[in-house]
Amino acid sequence: xxxxxxxxxxxxxxxxxxxxxxxxxxxxxxxxxxxxxxxxxxxxxxxxxxxxxxxxxxxxxxxxxxxxxxxxxxxxxxxxxxxxxxxxxxxxxxxxxxxxxxxxxxxxxxxxxxxxxxxxxxxxxxxxxxxxxxxxxxxxxxxxxxxxxxxxxxxxxxxxxxxxxxxxxxxxxxxxxxxxxxxxxxxxxxxxxxxxxxxxxxxxxxxxxxxxxxxxxxxxxxxxxxxxxxxxxxxxxxxxxxxxxxxxxxxxxxxxxxxxxxxxxxxxxxxxxxxxxxxxxxxxxxxxxxxxxxxxxxxxxxxxxxxxxxxxxxxxxxxxxxxxxxxxxxxxxxxxxxxxxxxxxxxxxxxxxxxxxxxxxxxxxxxxxxxxxxxxxxxxxxxxxxxxxxxxxxxxxxxxxxxxxxxxxxxxxxxxxxxxxxxxxxxxxxxxxxxxxxxxxxxxxxxxxxxxxxxxxxxxxxxxxxxxxxxxxxxxxxxxxxxxxxxxxxxxxxxxxxxxxxxxxxxxxxxxxxxxxxxxxxxxxxxxxxxxxxxxxxxxxxxxxxxxxxxxxxxxxxxxxxxxxxxxxxxxxxxxxxxxxxxxxxxxxxxxxxxxxxxxxxxxxxxxxxxxxxxxxxxxxxxxxxxxxxxxxxxxxxxxxxxxxxxxxxxxxxxxxxxxxxxxxxxxxxxxxxxxxxxxxxxxxxxxxxxxxxxxxxxxxxxxxxxxxxxxxxxxxxxxxxxxxxxxxxxxxxxxxxxxxxxxxxxxxxxxxxxxxxxxxxxxxxxxxxxxxxxxxxxxxxxxxxxxxxxxxxxxxxxxxxxxxxxxxxxxxxxxxxxxxxxxxxxxxxxxxxxxxxxxxxxxxxxxxxxxxxxxxxxxxxxxxxxxxxxxxxxxxxxxxxxxxxxxxxxxxxxxxxxxxxxxxxxxxxxxxxxxxxxxxxxxxxxxxxxxxxxxxxxxxxxxxxxxxxxxxxxxxxxxxxxxxxxxxxxxxxxxxxxxxxxxxxx
Numbered sequence: 001x002x003x004x005x006x007x008x009x010x011x012x013x014x015x016x017x018x019x020x021x022x023x024x025x026x027x028x029x030x031x032x033x034x035x036x037x038x039x040x041x042x043x044x045x046x047x048x049x050x051x052x053x054x055x056x057x058x059x060x061x062x063x064x065x066x067x068x069x070x071x072x073x074x075x076x077x078x079x080x081x082x083x084x085x086x087x088x089x090x091x092x093x094x095x096x097x098x099x100x101x102x103x104x105x106x107x108x109x110x111x112x113x114x115x116x117x118x119x120x121x122x123x124x125x126x127x128x129x130x131x132x133x134x135x136x137x138x139x140x141x142x143x144x145x146x147x148x149x150x151x152x153x154x155x156x157x158x159x160x161x162x163x164x165x166x167x168x169x170x171x172x173x174x175x176x177x178x179x180x181x182x183x184x185x186x187x188x189x190x191x192x193x194x195x196x197x198x199x200x201x202x203x204x205x206x207x208x209x210x211x212x213x214x215x216x217x218x219x220x221x222x223x224x225x226x227x228x229x230x231x232x233x234x235x236x237x238x239x240x241x242x243x244x245x246x247x248x249x250x251x252x253x254x255x256x257x258x259x260x261x262x263x264x265x266x267x268x269x270x271x272x273x274x275x276x277x278x279x280x281x282x283x284x285x286x287x288x289x290x291x292x293x294x295x296x297x298x299x300x301x302x303x304x305x306x307x308x309x310x311x312x313x314x315x316x317x318x319x320x321x322x323x324x325x326x327x328x329x330x331x332x333x334x335x336x337x338x339x340x341x342x343x344x345x346x347x348x349x350x351x352x353x354x355x356x357x358x359x360x361x362x363x364x365x366x367x368x369x370x371x372x373x374x375x376x377x378x379x380x381x382x383x384x385x386x387x388x389x390x391x392x393x394x395x396x397x398x399x400x401x402x403x404x405x406x407x408x409x410x411x412x413x414x415x416x417x418x419x420x421x422x423x424x425x426x427x428x429x430x431x432x433x434x435x436x437x438x439x440x441x442x443x444x445x446x447x448x449x450x451x452x453x454x455x456x457x458x459x460x461x462x463x464x465x466x467x468x469x470x471x472x473x474x475x476x477x478x479x480x481x482x483x484x485x486x487x488x489x490x491x492x493x494x495x496x497x498x499x500x501x502x503x504x505x506x507x508x509x510x511x512x513x514x515x516x517x518x519x520x521x522x523x524x525x526x527x528x529x530x531x532x533x534x535x536x537x538x539x540x541x542x543x544x545x546x547x548x549x550x551x552x553x554x555x556x557x558x559x560x561x562x563x564x565x566x567x568x569x570x571x572x573x574x575x576x577x578x579x580x581x582x583x584x585x586x587x588x589x590x591x592x593x594x595x596x597x598x599x600x601x602x603x604x605x606x607x608x609x610x611x612x613x614x615x616x617x618x619x620x621x622x623x624x625x626x627x628x629x630x631x632x633x634x635x636x637x638x639x640x641x642x643x644x645x646x647x648x649x650x651x652x653x654x655x656x657x658x659x660x661x662x663x664x665x666x667x668x669x670x671x672x673x674x675x676x677x678x679x680x681x682x683x684x685x686x687x688x689x690x691x692x693x694x695x696x697x698x699x700x701x702x703x704x705x706x707x708x709x710x711x712x713x714x715x716x717x718x719x720x721x722x723x724x725x726x727x728x729x730x731x732x733x734x735x736x737x738x739x740x741x742x743x744x745x746x747x748x749x750x751x752x753x754x755x756x757x758x759x760x761x762x763x764x765x766x767x768x769x770x771x772x773x774x775x776x777x778x779x780x781x782x783x784x785x786x787x788x789x790x791x792x793x794x795x796x797x798x799x800x801x802x803x804x805x806x807x808x809x810x811x812x813x814x815x816x817x818x819x820x821x822x823x824x825x826x827x828x829x830x831x832x833x834x835x836x837x838x839x840x841x842x843x844x845x846x847x848x849x850x851x852x853x854x855x856x857x858x859x860x861x862x863x864x865x866x867x868x869x870x871x872x873x874x875x876x877x878x879x880x881x882x883x884x885x886x887x888x889x890x891x892x893x894x895x896x897x898x899x900x901x902x903x904x905x906x907x908x909x910x911x912x913x914x915x916x917x918x919x920x921x922x923x924x925x926x927x928x929x930x931x932x933x934x935x936x937x938x939x940x941x942x943x944x945x946x947x948x949x950x951x952x953x954x955x956x957x958x959x960x961x962x963x964x965x966x967x968x969x970x971x972x973x974x975x976x977x978x979x980x981x982x983x984x985x986x987x
Contacts (some may be wrong), residue, residue, distance in 0.1 A: 028064040029289040031055065033098035034111055036070040036104030036178075038230060042240040043274050044104045047128040048262040050278030051101070051285075058286045066095065068389055070106055081110060087389055087408075088118050092754060097122060099288055101281070104127040105178045112138035123294045127281035128274070131299060133181070134869070144288075145299040146281040148272050152189025156197070158269035159222050159255060162309075162323045162906045168221040170200040173244065175232045179203070182226055199479060206233035209243065214250040221252040225266070240264055251599055253317040259305055262331060266311035267319065315834070357933035392466075393489035395426070396475075401446055410489070411527070415461025431457035431465050442472070449474045449482060455492070466493045523550060523612040525573060525601075539595070539616055541587045560591060569599065576601045576609040582619065594623040620953045636676065641719075643732040646695075659715060659738050661707045678704035678712060680860045683901045693721055693729055702857060703741065714743040747858070786811045839881065841910055841917055848885040849908060852893075858892045860903065866909040874917050874982040880958045881982075887951045888921040888978050894944065895925030903974065916964075916981040926976040928968060936968050955980075 037044055070084060097735050100119050102111040104533065115124060124143040130150055139145070159166055169184065173179050183203050190199055200217075202210050210231070214223055223246065229238045240261065247254055247265025259271040284297055307328040314321065314330070321330070366696065388395045388408040393411045396405040408420045414421070414429050430438055434456035445452035451473045457465040472487030519536025523529075530550045532542065541550055557565050561583040572579040578600035585595050585878045599614030639656030643649075650668050657664060677685055681703040683795055692699040699719035705713040718736025790807045793799050849865055856863045884910075892906045903924040911918045928936070935941040937956040957982050959966045966980040 028062050028149045029059065029099070030064045030066065030095065030097045031099045031101060031285065031289070032103040032172050033065065033067045034100065034107040035071075036106040036108075037066060037069065039070060042238070043227075043258040043260055044128055046258070047278040047281075048103050048275040051103070051127070051274040051282045054279045054282035055285055058282065059289070066091075066097070069386055070110055083391055084110075084389065085114055085118065088114075092118060099123050099125060099285055101125045101127060101285060103128045105133045105181075108134055108138070123288050125281060125285055125288065125294065126343055128277055131301075132185075141293070141295040144284060144294040144297040146277065146284055147300075147302065148277065148304075149301045149536050150272070151304070152186050153192065154270055155224060155257070156190055158194070158307075159224065160197070161325065162267065162269070163220075163253070163317075163318050164223060164323070165220050166197060166222045168198045168200055168218055170214060170217055170221060170223045171226065172200060172214075172228060173201075173203045173221060173226040174229045175203060175234075176230050179227050179229060186226060204232050207231040207235060207245075207937070211245065211249055214246055214252070217250075217252045222249055223252050223254040224260075225254060225256040227257075235303065239561070253313060253319070262308065262310060265313070266310065267313045267317070268305055268307070268331075270304040273302065273305050276305075296476070325459065361944055394487070395489070396484060396486050398484040401443070404484065413460055413491070414458070429459040431459070433457075445472065446485065458489075458539075462685075467496055468490050468492065519616040521553075521614055521616070523614070524665075525610055525612060538615060539618055540585065541589065545623070556585050556587065558586050560584070565597070572599060573601060573609065573612060576603070582623075593618055639736040641734055641736065645721075645729045645731055658735060659713075659736055661709075662703060678706045678708075678860075680704070680901050680904065684860065684862065692719065693732065696721060696723060696727070702743075704860070713738060713740040715739060746854075748860075783811050783815060836875050838875055839876045839878050840873055841881075841919055841982075842867045842871050842873065844878060844881060845908055845910060845919065848882055848889070852886065852889050855890070856906070859897050860901070861893055861896055862905045864905065864907045866907065868910045868912055871912055871917060872984045873909055874962075875985045876962050876982060882957050882964075884958055884980065885919070885921070887955050891951070891978075892921055892923035895923040899925055912984070915984055917984060918979055918981050920977055920979040922971060922975060922977040927974065928976045929969040933968070937966070 008343055014124045016340045033048060033531055034050060035044070052065060055065070068084065068088065070081070100111060100115070101123055102108045102124070108126045111119070111124060111126070112134055115122075121142065125146065125573075126138070126143065129147050131145055132149075133906070155774045156169070159169060168972075169190075171183075173183055173186075180203075184200070187199075187201075193199075202214075202222075205213065217223070218243065225239075225243055225246065228237050228242045230236050241262060243256065243264050243266070244252070253267050254265055256266045256267060259273045260275070262268060262271070280300060280302060280912055282302065288294055289298070307325045309324060309328055309330050311330045311333040324330075385403075390407065391409055393410040393413055394405075394407040395403060395410060395747050398404045402423045403421060403426050406418065406426065411418065416429070420428075427435060427439065438454060438456045441452055441454045451471070453469070453471045455467060456468050459636060460466050468489045469492045470487055472485045472491045475483050475486050477483050518819045519539040520533040521536045526551050530548055530553060532540070532548055532553075537544060537546075537548070540553060542552070554562060555567060565581060565583045568581050569578045577599070580596075580598045582594060582596050584592055586592050595621045595653075597614060597616045599612050601609040602613055604610045641657045642651045642654050644651075648670075650670055650673065652662070652668050654662070654664065657666070657668075662668065662672060662676070666672070666870060671701040674682060684795050685701065685703050688699050688701050698718065700714050700718040701715070702714060705715060715736045716739045717734060717736045718734055721732045722925075724730055724732050756897055764825065786807050790804060790811070793804055793807065811839070845865060845867070849863055853863065889906065889908075894908065896904045905924050907922045909920050909922070911920075929943070932943055937952050939950060939953040941953075959982075962982055964982040966978065968976060968978050
């Protein structure tokens with residue numbers, strides 16, 4: 001029997017050797033496989049494994065395979081792609097492929113983007129990706145495609161067919177750019193099912209959050225895994241391992257896309273075969289390498305496999321096999337009793353068969369062992385290729401402590417060859433001053449089989465020594481036997497340089513703080529330990545060598561300010577914000593100084609407040625200056641106030657408190673201020689305040705106060721705001737001074753002027769009356785005398801009619817004479833000796849409104865104007881028109897005096913048409929009573945207690961003298977409006 005076994009084996013080995021010898025006769029074809037990912041995407045790994053195995057099977061030693069991985073699950077940045085491009089350019093100088101095979105979407109996009117730069121005139125075989133990922137310009141006469149066209153809606157249809165009661169589908173997908181693309185594609189593909197199913201997208205969660213989420217899905221849910229390379233937290237995942245972990249905790253069935261995932265926890269359906277995809281791609285590759293043109297192969301779309309399902313998952317989730325599509329293949333079905341024990345039954349019947357099976361098992365074990373050894377060798381070679389592609393310097397050593405491998409990055413750094421670095425030759429590039437310490441660290445860690453990290457200087461190819469951070473870890477084989485070390489090195493010279501620059505910057509900041517006399521200190525919140533800079537020690541009068549505690553610093557604070565300072569600091573720590581305050585310190589030399597302190601909490605990497613950084617400055621001189629200013633302000637009865645916009649705190653000095661009649665110990669708030677303002681003036685004060693804050697301009701105004709004893713006072717206020725760089729208000733500072741005495745004097749003077757004016761009007765009226773009486777006295781006397789004579793003459797029996805007619809003619813003449821006298825007086829009043837000129841009413845209204853602004857303030861009235869553009873000029877006496885406006889505005893102020901603050905408003909407006917110019921004065925008072933409407937412009941008619949009824953009569957006479965019109969009317973909303981018109985001057 002031994003001879004029968006050995007003889008075929010010898011023949012097989014001989015044939016294999018002959019085939020190997022013959023293979024050297026032809027130059028092998030070079031194939032470059034560009035992987036999208038490393039080992040974290042098993043669907044793509046399955047495809048690449050099938051492709052390479054089929055290609056080697058078909059070509060044997062006639063193919064030279066090389067691989068490069070983009071590892072897009074971890075390094076999806078453009079600079080990493082540039083590193084791969086740089087590597088491939090250098091590799092292409094010595095090794096040019098005959099065919100480039102990108103596997104997966106990112107690899108396909110990468111090759112399409114750089115093919116003309118890296119692979120000009122080299123055939124391209126795109127495979128294992130959806131053709132929609134590539135643009136039209138990716139395909140030409142030198143390219144072809146083998147891949148899938150994923151039917152997105154079919155996945156939802158599969159789920160709803162086998163589980164028609166499904167109401168929710170949780171979508172598991174990662175966060176790489178490729179997965180983001182498929183997220184949008186599947187959102188669109190699932191849109192037709194949105195009225196039937198609620199899709200729960202988990203792509204914005206970390207994997208741990210996904211595991212928690214799938215444990216608590218609502219009833220009638222299904223989980224669909226699309227692709228999982230990297231979660232939203234940036235952690236790279238192995239898709240198969242992730243699937244198995246999801247399967248272990250999920251409370252709903254799971255489905256996915258690829259046949260390679262059958263048996264890992266998915267239910268199944270129309271899946272896409274990664275192995276068949278790879279074998280078809282290998283078949284196309286063989287034909288291209290044998291001379292066929294890529295353009296002769298139309299794109300090969302690999303369809304999904306017939307429906308296949310995992311019997312174990314169907315049973316677990318109670319899915320009825322009747323719901324499965326016709327012709328479905330059910331896998332992993334538990335065998336029957338006969339099937340389960342058939343081997344034992346056969347063994348009992350035919351021992352010879354058992355012996356044969358045992359021998360076959362031994363041979364199979366031998367084949368598996370050799371295959372594992374070959375796989376390990378291939379894995380080692382693949383690792384070396386991947387190590388060469390990474391920019392980090394990587395090294396390996398054997399169990400004898402001697403170097404066995406360094407990657408391309410190491411060789412590029414040192415400028416030496418591989419054989420010059422192996423063994424212990426690598427140490428030749430270490431700086432002589434660092435060599436002993438470096439070898440001692442390496443040897444002690446090696447003997448103890450523990451990881452190590454060290455820093456030393458390594459000579460670069462240009463002769464410069466650079467600081468290297470070197471970390472190593474022990475390696476073990478599958479049996480747990482120690483096989484050496486693997487390590488990685490990073491050039492940290494630039495980082496150390498930046499640390500030195502940062503230290504220098506900190507030194508400069510310390511010098512600047514010292515020059516500005518700022519004391520810097522830091523409090524560790526967890527330990528309550530405090531550090532003080534030299535300047536801070538100097539301010540608080542601590543010796544440099546003295547160990548300082550936080551309590552010692554607090555003891556330096558003045559007893560009256562200590563609690564306030566401590567509460568402010570503790571509040572800043574509790575709220576994790578900052579503080580800004582001023583306080584007194586009582587120093588050991590007996591002096592009391594004023595300090596300004598400002599601090600801010602700093603957080604650690606976990607977001608917890610762990611440190612309080614603060615500065616202190618001596619502001620004694622400034623405080624003394626402020627006190628002197630305060631004394632000066634108090635001497636001049638000037639009050640100073642400050643409003644902090646950030647804290648909402650209002651501060652008054654003693655003079656301001658006295659002006660507003662607020663006790664010295666009373667709390668000051670905005671409500672305190674508002675209560676002190678006279679109610680009729682409050683809204684106007686608020687508007688001015690808000691306008692100043694919003695515009696950033698200074699303001700000044702006068703308003704009334706209502707004191708606690710009921711007395712009314714007047715103040716003049718001025719202020720301005722201060723803002724940060726972004727225009728945000730920080731504070732507002734201002735002054736107030738009491739002008740009650742001045743206002744009372746002005747009011748008394750105005751009363752005296754009004755009384756004098758009234759007396760003057762009464763005197764003028766008396767003079768006019770005397771003049772009129774004097775002028776018409778004679779004609780009236782003649783009329784009376786002639787009338788009396790006529791009456792006596794008529795009583796005679798023989799009266800002569802002719803003499804009676806003569807008497808009546810004399811009466812008529814005296815009557816005409818009186819009429820002429822009155823007409824002349826009227827003409828004098830109407831025309832007078834006015835000086836007419838061209839007048840612009842807009843400017844005239846501006847002058848008058850400025851004149852009456854004090855009266856408006858006295859009445860707490862808001863005066864608004866509205867001017868028409870291009871208003872034509874009129875021929876008028878400006879003094880008389882001013883008198884008209886003054887009379888109308890005075891009446892308007894009186895009309896709104898008793899109204900609420902919101903209605904104490906008077907509006908003046910100008911307008912025009914083709915022939916006239918109009919001026920209207922409107923108030924928001926009670927309006928004109930119906931009984932007064934017809935008599936407003938009559939002489940001696942008035943609705944005021946102290947009026948004489950001549951104002952509107954004079955206004956009307958002036959307007960009539962200017963050939964104008966005037967009317968009064970009530971406005972629908974409220975108040976009254978007086979409008980006069982003047983003719984336009986055509987010249």
